[in-house]
Amino acid sequence: MQTTKIVIAIDGFSSCGKSTMAKELARKIGYVYIDSGAMYRAVTLYCIDNDLFENDTVNESELQKVINTLQITFKINPESGKPETYLNGENVENEIRSMRVSDKVSQVSAIPFVREAMVAQQQALGKQKGVVMDGRDIGTTVFPDAELKIFVTASPETRAQRRLDELQKKGSNVSFEEVLDNVKKRDYIDQNREISPLRKADDALLLDNSKMTLAEQDAWLIAQYNRVIEK
Template sequence: MKKITIAIDGFSSCGKSTMAKDLAREVGYIYIDSGAMYRAVTLYSIENGIFDGNDIDTEKLRKEIRNIRISFRLNPATGRPDTYLNDVNVENRIRTMEVSSKVSPISALDFVRTEMVAQQQAMGKEKGIVMDGRDIGTTVFPEAELKIFVTATPEIRAQRRYDELKAKGQEASFDEILENVKQRDYIDQHREVSPLRKAEDALLLDNTNLTIEQQKEWLFEQFNKVSGIQ
């Protein structure tokens, strides 16, 4: 069975990461969460004085971006990869609302995207990977054999994010999350560098009314077709 590259793009809180992680684990591929990489850069910026309120010291970040190294290591307890920022596990810290509210303007910076894309492409040279994000099928791996574009209504996505945060014991406001989802959608689609869009050869998956099991079944069917299993 040939190894392929799988690119899963789409809007925030669509369940892209869950889909990608599950598929990678089932087929023995490496999972790379590109969104976590931008979240890690955002966390670094918050913790190192690059943010002043919502303003970004772009020159400081530009000087430091080459020193921001992001990697993924399997967590034996969860069976899924955790995100490491310069060798420190930041998986939980990058999932807060503070990071969520600041990640889109960071990810819109051209030099940030250039560095992250270079790191992502280096991770994916050997194929046998599943990567999810905003521009994987259009910019990072335009030659990926399987491209999926995921969408769902903003309200459904906000509810999923709300439930996720509450399950972790974090305080959350549905209205604040919904507004954040809508703002991120706008920024992601209208940024100058690698805007969020469906690649021409990507398969569209609207999972507004799908269960996780239904998503899995659909995704495995597409993987089997492309990888030559059926």
């Protein structure tokens, strides 16, 4: 008997490991993984590379002219088996994870017409169900009727250390204080933006993974998936 496919929405604060857990869950249950945060990062990279930033301010009129021409897609890397992000056909997976993008992505993702364009793309990707999508507003705005919603949190210090470890592995020379400041700044912008602020959906399950191992976290996620499927 074929299992009914559902939409799984994973929201939460930056550097909680949402993408890692969503990718692993999708792999285990045979679903498509969609990294909504990568979509906003790709738009941010476009803005940086095309001089649409004046200090920390985006030239919104110029961005609005091109927003609907930005094609963001995901392709599986045959060697790693993991999805990578493409902007207008170019692989930008490594560039969008850099601090220069992290430092500006919250400003870009707070722009109403950017969110409107990305949400439309995300909803189109999820129409057939069988998807795991993570971000800031998946369970509240993109898929308010998702069958399984999870909201992930951890302390700012825990998240900053995880992010620092990730950046240092890639050879980035940044300090803990710099990363912690970035995490706190993004938290404030994400929670206080006018359009689709970061918040826990009323029917979302709360997961504080501050002290969980990856194995414990993965087991918990599979248990929640099975609980919903077996209803």
